[in-house]
Amino acid sequence: AGQPHKRRRTSEPSEIEERLESLICRVGEKSNSSLESNLEGLAGVLEADLPNYKSKILRILCTVARLLPEKLTVYTTLVGLLNARNYNFGGEFVEAMIRQLKECLKVNMYNEAVHLVRFLSDLVNCHVIAAPSMVAMFENFVSVTQEEDVPQVRCDWYMFAFLSSLPWVGKELYEKKDAEMDRLLSQTESYLKRRQKIHVPMLQVWTADKPHPQEEVSGLYYLDCLWSQIQKLKKDRWQERHILRPYLAFDSILCEALQHNLPPFTPPPHTEDSVYPMPRVIFRMFDYTDDPEGPVMPGSHSVERFVIEENLHCIIKSHWKERKTCAAQLLSYPGNNKIPLNYHIVEVIFAELFQLPSPPHIEVMYTTLLIELCKLQPGSLPQVLAQATEMLYMRLDTMNTTCVDRFINWFSHHLSNFQFRWSWEDWSDCLTQDLEKPKPKFVREVLEKCMRLSYHQRIIDIVPASFSVLSPANPVCIYKYGDESNRSLPGYTVALCLTIAIKNKASNDEIFSILKDVPNPNQDDDDDEGFTFNPLKIEVFVQTLLHLAAKSFSHSFSALAKFHEVFKTLAESDEGKLHVLRVVYEVWKNHPQMIAVLVDKMIRTQIVDCAAVANWIFSSELAHDFTRFYIWEILHSTIRKMNKHVLKIHKELEETKARLARQHKRRDSDDDDDDDDRSSDREDGPLEEQIERLQEKVESAQSEQKNLFLVIFQRFIMLLTEHLVRCETGGIDVFTPWYKSCIERLQQIFLQHHQIIQQYMVTLENLLFTAELDHHILAVFQQFCALQA
């Protein structure tokens, strides 16, 4: 009814599928009737369509179960109604779900597999699946913890799949099979007691040595937190009041339905290719004391808290690309007059933003999502956000350095959307502290980032005068040869000469000939080998050029491009590369952003290589800036470039191999048409040769990549060992702000690039992280090993 009469004839199958999908996905949306009556109507429509479109309906429902977990109970109710009307369909659906579950596990889609398990378990509540068969499946899950020689993360996942279904189905399962459930729960308890937890500190947002009264739970390993929530749920006799259960309204219909038994489900065995989800730690920042005027926040051990968080995370996962939709969906989460929804939303968003090793989505998404939420709730959300910011600031002393980085990025970007309005005076306590302490350091880094998004004078204007000690330097270039008072410096005259030449559009050759006159302070006798490492030459050239090109990034990039040849020659040796970086720093130390873009460009144009950048970062010249945020941005950007380079060549190799395979296929299949093959051979060179060349390139790139990581780890070990020895002999406390920063930066390397570093475990164990190392350093390595052990 009401459909435009465009087509009288039967529509395309894809149109029908689209319509069915839309009907199912949007059930209950924008309707004046209740969800229950919408479900009833939809069940009727689908039942009528079953004869013709059963497989499509099965596919859609299975996909919805997998991808819309935040609407779990809506769809289990729908399946329940369909099963009540058509027993066979119910059976086929359960079979399809089991097939889908097996497939997910096979391709390492564990997050989606959990949704399927939960869906199946809620189907018990809808009388589609018999409780004993669900318990039997869970028995098989829990028995994974008895397997030998499997990674702990595998057992963790099966345990999680079991425990996280209990808020939905615990009551029903316990009523039907209490002895079996008790046994499962006690097996759970003993597993959690005996599993090792040494990697947990690496993943915590706040170090646990100064426990905060609020979180008995924040920082806990996710399974341990969930276990305490399930224990409390059991104590409360499995009464759970938060989850919306539309099927309750249909109890009289559903309890007449015949149930199906789940087929016996054997968890697929562990293989070499299995990749289980990374361990996670719970993040909490709010509790019942934080919203005095509104509804009470569910307690940290309550299962309601778990359900709310799961659902909010799922909403973000579903709508991360559509920020307005995402914000609207979060704010219309049901039950928002019984729970302080704004607090839950802010907490869940920060939990994702601060997640280690990496947030589920790109960082900037969270900034923009929070801005959308502020737009939709201008009277309440900004205050919650301000409260959250204040709380995070107060706990900076124990916050993981990587998380502080994200806090800095978020806060400065957020402020730039709100005219940098903030009550800085509230943070005057940081002014009396040592500048290396976390709070003043945080404010300094925030102001520096704010400046990058605006300009220097703006920042001076927005902070109180007392904060000037934390204000960023004016990002001006420092030209050594600029002042007449420096004319006695060696190289001064050559610098003048160069300046004039470059302004007169001199060529690279002219530059070389001017530079020939620069003496080499390193050499005692004449060295006629041509261009050896001459630090003064590098200094004069780089200082002068960068000074001339200081106006903007584009000017500097043009300069690098124009005089690329000179750069390559001067920086041919490793010492040359290092010195170029040193001079760049000397010129631009007031403008870290410029240093970062120049280093990036020099790597991309191969003036310096990644190892040189790593060595430069750990050099004594940079010791003063070692804990500054921009240094680590540069290092991680360098590592990422290296990683992308390896992937790119690898991809080229795979593509060429595929072309060769296709060529062989062509040769085998048609006898004529040789012309085509030969002509493409002539164009590209025989594919076999190309592959050989690419193979060499891949190996060389992988070797460079491994070397980069080894250099970085080696330098960390040297630096940390020095500090530890100094502290021990001097009798001073090891745990200085510098040390905390440094050790967490080492952890950050492991976490951010864990997949690649896994390849080097043997080398790391035998060469670098050996038993002779100080236990403080070795602990980081051991924690890393434990992550996927």
Next chain:
Amino acid sequence: LSVPRRAAMCSGGTLSILRSDSYADLSQYRDQHFRGTRYDQERLLRKSCTLYVGNLSFYTTEEQIHELFGKSGDIKKVIMGLDKVKKTACGFCFVEYYARGDAENAMRYINGTRLDDRIIRTDWDAGFKEGRQYGRGRSGGQVRDEYRQDYDAGRGGYGKTVQCQ
């Protein structure tokens, strides 16, 4: 991401409500000066790594743009839009990324947010060509600054026609 996405391998595929990506879709705008067919332009827009950025203040610098747009990925190049006559910034620029995915994220999360206190707008661009860095308005700036009636301190005050009155 530690777990590779292989949704297509799973028998279900995906759902169209989850495929929605309106911020990254092509807008209605097509460059009238583009040399080639509409089809050519759209093909280029769909694989472009370059964004047009509009409603900038005349005072916004390349550095600020680099900092903001760097949040969605590594930037290959920023080209500032210039007044054709004065050769000074006239309130737009191009941002080119190395990877399309990074440009998409800029469309999703940077478009419609503030830079220098102004809501900036991004759109797909078919690719920079020499000459496209200049404003196309009669006075040398952008067309939108020729005829607008309002006063905008960040964009030279009143529109050009208003100024000439």
